[in-house]
Amino acid sequence: xSGAGAPQLLEEDRPTRGKPxxxxxxxxxxxxxxxxxxxxxxxxxxxxxGSIGLFLGLQSIPTFRHYGFSFFTQTNWQPExxxxxxxxxLVGTVEVALVAICVGIPLAMxxxxxxxxxxxxxxxxxxxxxxxxxxxxxxxLYGLWxxxxxxxxxxYLARWLSQYLGWIPIFxxxxxxxxxxxxxxxxxxxxFITGIAVSMMVIPLACAVMRGVFDETPMGEREAALALSGxxxxxxxxxxxxxxxxxxxxxxxxxxxxxxxxxxxxxxxISPAYDIKIRILExxxxxxxxxxxxxxxxxxxxxxxxxxxxxxxLFVITLGVNFFAATVIRKSRSGALTEI
Amino acid sequence: xxxxxxxxxEPREEGxxxxxxxxxxxxxxxxxxxxxxxxxxxxxxFLSSGALVGVLYGHVFNMSGVLGFLVLWYFAFMVIFGxxxxxxxxxxxxxxxxxxxxxxxxxxxxIAALLSALIFVVVKGLHALGHLNFFTxxxxxxxxxxxxxxxGIFHAIVGTLVEISVAVAISLPLGLMTAVFLSEVxxxxxxxxxxxxxxxxxxxxxxxxxxxxxxxxxxxxxxRSGFAVSVAMSVTMVPIIARTGEVSLRIxxxxxxxxxxxxxxxxxxxxxxxxxxxxxxxLATALILAIARGIGETAIPLICSGASSFTNFNPFANxxxxxPLFILTGFQTGQSVAIERAFGAGTVLLVLILGLFVLTRFLxxxxxxxx
Numbered sequence: 001x002s003g004a005g006a007p008q009l010l011e012e013d014r015p016t017r018g019k020p021x022x023x024x025x026x027x028x029x030x031x032x033x034x035x036x037x038x039x040x041x042x043x044x045x046x047x048x049x050g051s052i053g054l055f056l057g058l059q060s061i062p063t064f065r066h067y068g069f070s071f072f073t074q075t076n077w078q079p080e081x082x083x084x085x086x087x088x089x090l091v092g093t094v095e096v097a098l099v100a101i102c103v104g105i106p107l108a109m110x111x112x113x114x115x116x117x118x119x120x121x122x123x124x125x126x127x128x129x130x131x132x133x134x135x136x137x138x139x140x141l142y143g144l145w146x147x148x149x150x151x152x153x154x155x156y157l158a159r160w161l162s163q164y165l166g167w168i169p170i171f172x173x174x175x176x177x178x179x180x181x182x183x184x185x186x187x188x189x190x191x192f193i194t195g196i197a198v199s200m201m202v203i204p205l206a207c208a209v210m211r212g213v214f215d216e217t218p219m220g221e222r223e224a225a226l227a228l229s230g231x232x233x234x235x236x237x238x239x240x241x242x243x244x245x246x247x248x249x250x251x252x253x254x255x256x257x258x259x260x261x262x263x264x265x266x267x268x269x270i271s272p273a274y275d276i277k278i279r280i281l282e283x284x285x286x287x288x289x290x291x292x293x294x295x296x297x298x299x300x301x302x303x304x305x306x307x308x309x310x311x312x313x314l315f316v317i318t319l320g321v322n323f324f325a326a327t328v329i330r331k332s333r334s335g336a337l338t339e340i
Numbered sequence: 341x342x343x344x345x346x347x348x349x350e351p352r353e354e355g356x357x358x359x360x361x362x363x364x365x366x367x368x369x370x371x372x373x374x375x376x377x378x379x380x381x382x383x384x385x386f387l388s389s390g391a392l393v394g395v396l397y398g399h400v401f402n403m404s405g406v407l408g409f410l411v412l413w414y415f416a417f418m419v420i421f422g423x424x425x426x427x428x429x430x431x432x433x434x435x436x437x438x439x440x441x442x443x444x445x446x447x448x449x450x451i452a453a454l455l456s457a458l459i460f461v462v463v464k465g466l467h468a469l470g471h472l473n474f475f476t477x478x479x480x481x482x483x484x485x486x487x488x489x490x491x492g493i494f495h496a497i498v499g500t501l502v503e504i505s506v507a508v509a510i511s512l513p514l515g516l517m518t519a520v521f522l523s524e525v526x527x528x529x530x531x532x533x534x535x536x537x538x539x540x541x542x543x544x545x546x547x548x549x550x551x552x553x554x555x556x557x558x559x560x561x562x563x564r565s566g567f568a569v570s571v572a573m574s575v576t577m578v579p580i581i582a583r584t585g586e587v588s589l590r591i592x593x594x595x596x597x598x599x600x601x602x603x604x605x606x607x608x609x610x611x612x613x614x615x616x617x618x619x620x621x622x623l624a625t626a627l628i629l630a631i632a633r634g635i636g637e638t639a640i641p642l643i644c645s646g647a648s649s650f651t652n653f654n655p656f657a658n659x660x661x662x663x664p665l666f667i668l669t670g671f672q673t674g675q676s677v678a679i680e681r682a683f684g685a686g687t688v689l690l691v692l693i694l695g696l697f698v699l700t701r702f703l704x705x706x707x708x709x710x711x
Contacts, residue, residue, distance in 0.1 A: 027606075027607070028606050030606055030608050030609075031606045031607045031608050033608075034525075034606075034607060034611070035525050035527075035607070037517070038521040038524070038525050039521055039525060039527060039529065041514060041517035041518055041521060042517070042518050042521035042522065042525075042529060042530070043529055043533070044514070045514060045518045045533065045537065045578055045579075045582065046529070046532065046533045046536050046537075048575070049536055049537070049540045049543075049575070049578075049579070050536065051551075051555075052543070052547065052548070052551040052575070055551060055555055056547070056550065056551065056554065059554055106446065107446050107450050108450075110442065110446030110447055110450075111447045111450050113443050114443050114444065114447040115447075117443075118440065118443060118444070127447070127451075129701060130451060132697070132700075133454070133694075133697055134450075134454045136629070136632040136633075136697055137454075137458070137690070137693060138637075138638070138664055138689060138693065139636065139638065140636065140638045140664045140667050140686070141457060141461050141636075141667075141686050141689065141690060143671075144460075144461060144464075144667070144671065144682070144683065144686055145456070145457040145460055147671075148460070148464070149456065149457075149460050153405055153406055153407045154407060155405075156406075156408050157405060157408050157411065159405075160408045200454075200457065203450055205542075207450075231432050231435075231436035232436055232440065233432075233436040233439040233440065234432065234436070254542055257542045258542055258544075260544070261542075261543070261545075261546065261547065262544070263545065263638070263639040264638040264639060264664075264668065267668075268668070289546045289639070292546055292550065292643075293546055293639050293642055293643070296642070296643055307550075308550060308554065311546070311547055311550045314544065314546075314547065315544075315547050318542070318543070318547075319539055319543075322539040322542045322543075323535070323539050325542075326538040326539050327535075330538075
């Protein structure tokens with residue numbers, strides 16, 4: 001129907017002898033409708049996604065009024081005693097995300113380098129599929145995996161870390177790791193194990209971004225490095241990594257944003273504890289998203305507002321991280337960042 | 341002064357001088373070749389480090405557990421392999437091979453973790469899947485501790501399918517139009533929209549759920565229901581469709597657009613008849629990616645609908661269970677039967693995702709053949 005515009009235009013404007021045909025400038029009506037509607041939808045999506053922040057922000061005003069700045073310094077989450085604050089959960093959120101990043105990013109980068117630099121062509125497409133599949137597996141299944149398969153194994157690793165690296169504060173555990181019958185439950189449900197499980201969701205995201213950038217490394221520069229008798233690692237170190245720096249940073253930040261917001265895996269594995277703790281191997285911890293998911297069901301309206309405020313804080317953090325990541329990645333694609 | 345015979349060192353090493361030039365011109369020299377030495381170095385280091393750690397593990401290091409063994413094995417291997425290489429190789433080569441070994445091991449770890457997750461869920465789920473009623477019954481009136489011969493996940497399967505269908509009906513037009521806007525129309529808003537959409541692809545699902553909860557349920561008094569879940573799913577799916585869709589629209593060759601314009605096609609006709617059909621496979625991939633993401637959301641149904649035990653086909657009234665939520669609630673009861681059911685539901689979910697995934701691969705391959 002809307003396509004009828006074009007032939008009609010031709011009919012009307014058929015050149016008559018002696019007079020040049022008038023050329024219609026601008027858009028036909030169907031095109032104006034098309035442009036207008038798609039722009040409208042684009043702006044609608046912008047408004048809806050933008051209003052997420054707005055509504056969460058509006059909802060959190062009462063909480064900020066009631067608790068003031070102590071909302072950020074209070075560690076307890078005890079609505080019945082009117083003590084509500086996100087100091088502990090904020091620290092927990094960052095800790096889980098950092099563990100996930102520390103475990104996930106080296107693995108993701110290795111995988112990306114393997115796919116772009118080492119894998120034979122046939123294996124390469126299989127590996128790309130595997131990474132995509134890894135991204136498509138729902139987080140709840142990683143939660144089951146982390147709780148029932150990873151945790152029974154990882155607690156030995158946690159004990160070993162606390163035995164040999166216990167002098168570093170973050171690896172300290174309150175029980176005696178060298179005891180003959182060691183207290184196994186002290187090492188489960190910890191930030192450490194949760195972080196490893198969350199890294200499973202972080203790896204495919206970061207790997208996909210890094211692979212994309214590594215793949216775009218100019219062939220000429222690679223060959224130049226090889227011609228100067230560089231080893232394969234030499235090519236990676238001098239050509240691929242500098243070229244892909246934007247992708248590495250952007251992918252890591254994107255992964256960080258994902259790790260900060262991961263909900264279900266944390267809810268399934270960690271045992272809630274509301275104190276600021278830096279001992280990541282020890283049981284207990286909490287993140288903002290798991291706090292919301294865990295306390296949502298039996299919250300009164302005042303508590304709900306507090307949970308929404310916590311959600312608003314998470315929103316601001318993740319959006320900031322994601323914005324930064326998106327900007328870095330886009331710049332790196334245009335090559336602006338690699339010129340430095 | 342160098343003579344010709346001085347330069348001609350390499351062929352003499354490889355064999356008779358007369359044959360060498362001919363062989364060089366016929367095919368390029370193989371730069372990297374794995375020699376017998378390489379295999380010995382690798383295999384020897386692998387075995388000796390394994391044996392070393394195996395002997396020392398329990399006694400000297402006083403360690404236990406499989407993961408610790410593997411970690412230690414890796415470090416022992418790196419040390420021994422490095423020392424072995426050092427005997428015959430120059431430093432850059434030693435570093436090169438050690439890095440290569442690290443990259444291979446790390447990649448293998450990731451793939452092994454993925455496979456272990458997939459296999460673990462399926463193996464644990466098989467027990468529940470053996471009962472036919474698992475697919476045809478719901479949990480109404482069945483206690484979570486009832487044996488597997490009672491109850492099932494029919495309500496959760498129905499809920500997931502209804503919710504994702506409604507979510508697709510909402511998010512496909514919006515996402516597609518946004519992709520078209522970003523790629524074909526543009527304008528002063530497009531950069532802002534693109535940046536926001538890109539940032540929103542990584543929006544935590546719980547925030548999408550909270551947003552819909554606040555707007556639909558708190559402000560407008562909508563009941564917690566399957567429709568609220570669908571809307572929240574759409575909030576996470578639209579950015580995925582828009583961004584992935586935009587990428588696939590962008591790779592449509594400009595010549596096609598220009599040809600259509602030259603034949604008098606308007607912008608709208610060009611987009612509808614030329615650009616979108618050319619990018620069909622890519623757009624389908626975008627949709628399927630979004631569906632895979634939407635199906636797996638757990639926090640959203642938890643907030644926007646809540647669990648239920650009966651089958652509900654109506655998305656607008658009453659809570660609606662879904663597969664991820666069923667898994668979560670089963671897991672949280674801590675009962676072994678409920679957890680077995682959860683794994684069964686997990687296997688069903690995984691099969692759904694795998695099916696969608698294979699479909700995506702199939703479509704992507706189709707696109708390559710055409711070009």
